[in-house]
Amino acid sequence: MSRRSEVRQKRHEELLQLLNESPFLTDGELAEHLNVSIATIRLDRTALNIPELRERVLSVAHEQTAEPHSMGNAEIMDIEEGIRGISVLYTDESMCFPGTNVVRSQYLYTMAEDLVTTTAGFRAALINVASIKYKVPVGPNCKLIARSELKSVRKDSCVIWVSIYCERKEIFRAKYILNGEVKTV
Amino acid sequence: MSRRSEVRQKRHEELLQLLNESPFLTDGELAEHLNVSIATIRLDRTALNIPELRERVLSVAHEQTAEPHSMGNAEIMDIEEGIRGISVLYTDESMCFPGTNVVRSQYLYTMAEDLVTTTAGFRAALINVASIKYKVPVGPNCKLIARSELKSVRKDSCVIWVSIYCERKEIFRAKYILNGEVKTV
DNA sequence: TGTTAATTTAGTAGCAGGTGATAATAATGA
DNA sequence: TCATTATTATCACCTGCTACTAAATTAACA
Numbered sequence: 001m002s003r004r005s006e007v008r009q010k011r012h013e014e015l016l017q018l019l020n021e022s023p024f025l026t027d028g029e030l031a032e033h034l035n036v037s038i039a040t041i042r043l044d045r046t047a048l049n050i051p052e053l054r055e056r057v058l059s060v061a062h063e064q065t066a067e068p069h070s071m072g073n074a075e076i077m078d079i080e081e082g083i084r085g086i087s088v089l090y091t092d093e094s095m096c097f098p099g100t101n102v103v104r105s106q107y108l109y110t111m112a113e114d115l116v117t118t119t120a121g122f123r124a125a126l127i128n129v130a131s132i133k134y135k136v137p138v139g140p141n142c143k144l145i146a147r148s149e150l151k152s153v154r155k156d157s158c159v160i161w162v163s164i165y166c167e168r169k170e171i172f173r174a175k176y177i178l179n180g181e182v183k184t185v
Numbered sequence: 186m187s188r189r190s191e192v193r194q195k196r197h198e199e200l201l202q203l204l205n206e207s208p209f210l211t212d213g214e215l216a217e218h219l220n221v222s223i224a225t226i227r228l229d230r231t232a233l234n235i236p237e238l239r240e241r242v243l244s245v246a247h248e249q250t251a252e253p254h255s256m257g258n259a260e261i262m263d264i265e266e267g268i269r270g271i272s273v274l275y276t277d278e279s280m281c282f283p284g285t286n287v288v289r290s291q292y293l294y295t296m297a298e299d300l301v302t303t304t305a306g307f308r309a310a311l312i313n314v315a316s317i318k319y320k321v322p323v324g325p326n327c328k329l330i331a332r333s334e335l336k337s338v339r340k341d342s343c344v345i346w347v348s349i350y351c352e353r354k355e356i357f358r359a360k361y362i363l364n365g366e367v368k369t370v
Numbered sequence: 371t372g373t374t375a376a377t378t379t380a381g382t383a384g385c386a387g388g389t390g391a392t393a394a395t396a397a398t399g400a
Numbered sequence: 401t402c403a404t405t406a407t408t409a410t411c412a413c414c415t416g417c418t419a420c421t422a423a424a425t426t427a428a429c430a
Contacts, residue, residue, distance in 0.1 A: 008406075024246065026387060037408050042389080052388055054239075054415090061209065061245040097302075105312045106295040113291050117282075121202055127290045132315040193377080211416065222379050227418085237417055239386090 015044055026053050074111040085119040089144045101139040108172045111146050112162040116176045119148040129177040136171040200229055208284040211238050234286040244278035259296040270304040274329045286324040293357045296331050297347040301361045304333040304345055314362040321356045
């Protein structure tokens, strides 16, 4: 084993470690970190079977897209886009106000919002106005069912109602007005 | 509103929907799907604040790499219980609708709700009614400041207003009516 | 009907972050 | 010392954009 190939092997290890810590370094950045030329990095990547930046990023992104939302999210069961939709959410202790048996309303809100934007078929922040009524507080370990229904459509806005039920009892109701104008700050 | 801009608005919606289904389409693919030129797609993306493919992919990938988001939590800076409160939240890509520069409204709602319940000095889900107006969509990398103010108190309910600002501009406003009755389902 | 202004298309140059191939330049070990 | 191996430098090319300009199209209005 020559000294030179030992050096290279060490570099290979450092390369893997670097990419492990920050997977989205370009060849140029890697070259700088390891004090070698970009050409060498490319040879090393080829030798180690490491794909180029774009493919690395893409594969990670696809993983992300593949699985459902990780956050306490409702599962959408049925959608008739532009008409109505149904989703389900199981509550648990982690969703409650600390030290209580009361689910934070943000979870109900999020459940409703997700269903509404999906029902509308838009996905951006088109929500304009919402009026919300929490009829009954909900505890953990409940199966919540949300129903949305498009009530009216105008030139560039529409109105959607959502109700969330727990055991046939309506516990939350909201009216959303969405519109099509999207301008971020 | 002219017919042409209606056509465009419809195309914008279709564009959002397309990207919702498959967030990693190139401008060329989008153009083909919508039967317009690539130039038009670019204009639409600009108008809708949708970043280019690479950035969309990168942001998703970063989301994946980033720690499990606990639910973008606002930091409460100052509270005068029963009177008013201030909190701060920094937005990022992980809070946006996938493939866009628009923060999901649930984050604004949650920020507001947290501040309101803290301001009220109650800790359970006492929210009864909320009316919400999203004035301007917000993008990532913004510093949001929420201010709450107790407006009135009655026997067992009170009214609290919250506004969220981005660079002095009000982007969200809500009125909450809280009450003291807590009965879980 | 013709004019105007919004909308869409087309085409240019340039950039980032790559790929491949080829040639030049070390460093090493027999 | 010379052949071998490792590294670097260069060149042309690719994709998916941005940024810009110019032309073509078309709805709306007078």
